[in-house]
Amino acid sequence: EAQVTQNPRYLITVTGKKLTVTCSQNMNHEYMSWYRQDPGLGLRQIYYSMNVEVTDKGDVPEGYKVSRKEKRNFPLILESPSPNQTSLYFCASSTGLENNEQFFGPGTRLTVL
Amino acid sequence: AQSVTQPDIHITVSEGASLELRCNYSYGATPYLFWYVQSPGQGLQLLLKYFSGDTLVQGIKGFEAEFKRSQSSFNLRKPSVHWSDAAEYFCAVSGYNQGGKLIFGQGTELSVKP
Numbered sequence: 001e002a003q004v005t006q007n008p009r010y011l012i013t014v015t016g017k018k019l020t021v022t023c024s025q026n027m028n029h030e031y032m033s034w035y036r037q038d039p040g041l042g043l044r045q046i047y048y049s050m051n052v053e054v055t056d057k058g059d060v061p062e063g064y065k066v067s068r069k070e071k072r073n074f075p076l077i078l079e080s081p082s083p084n085q086t087s088l089y090f091c092a093s094s095t096g097l098e099n100n101e102q103f104f105g106p107g108t109r110l111t112v113l
Numbered sequence: 114a115q116s117v118t119q120p121d122i123h124i125t126v127s128e129g130a131s132l133e134l135r136c137n138y139s140y141g142a143t144p145y146l147f148w149y150v151q152s153p154g155q156g157l158q159l160l161l162k163y164f165s166g167d168t169l170v171q172g173i174k175g176f177e178a179e180f181k182r183s184q185s186s187f188n189l190r191k192p193s194v195h196w197s198d199a200a201e202y203f204c205a206v207s208g209y210n211q212g213g214k215l216i217f218g219q220g221t222e223l224s225v226k227p
Binding site for chain 1: 117119122147149155156157158159162203205214215217218219220
């Protein structure tokens with residue numbers, strides 16, 4: 001089954017404790033992206049990757065890091081989480097071609113205390 | 114600047130009634146337009162998309178949307194709403210050679226009354 005998976009689905013942590021949210025897709029997609037969803041703001045792009053070792057900032061990259069060492073994986077790293085990063089996070093993938101349909105993971109709900 | 118506006122934060126309709134969710138976009142080039150649905154606790158599912166051609170597009174679950182370039186709108190419609198349609202709906206825009214970046218609206222939460 002074609003899918004995007006994220007782990008963990010739920011995470012409660014404390015300020016300053018480094019964490020990683022994993023994302024994996026099995027569709028051989030070139031393009032992967034991270035979004036955060038906040039009430040009243042919709043989804044905003046954090047980082048995206050056009051291919052292995054090619055990443056770039058989205059609209060709200062501050063406080064986040066990403067890496068793309070393998071095509072299928074695109075982890076999101078919070079080196080020193082803060083309460084304003086409490087949010088619902090989605091990973092997405094697509095072919096990156098003109099048909100830009102993106103496939104979304106189930107989401108990771110992060111709470112930073 | 115590129116943006117998407119969904120003017121209605123929350124809409125309530127009766128089951129069986131018709132539905133229209135509004136979406137306005139601002140985009141400098143030819144837009145690619147999408148509607149996604151997010152059921153409670155779920156990820157986003159694509160309802161329909163518009164790239165070119167016929168401005169009335171059909172999607173899954175009985176939804177349709179009409180692209181009106183003159184009004185910069187891409188409103189979502191359904192003739193008869195079912196209780197299972199209660200969810201949050203997002204309009205999004207992208208464009209050719211944008212590397213797949215989607216710009217989302219704020220979302221419209223739909224409640225369905227029995």
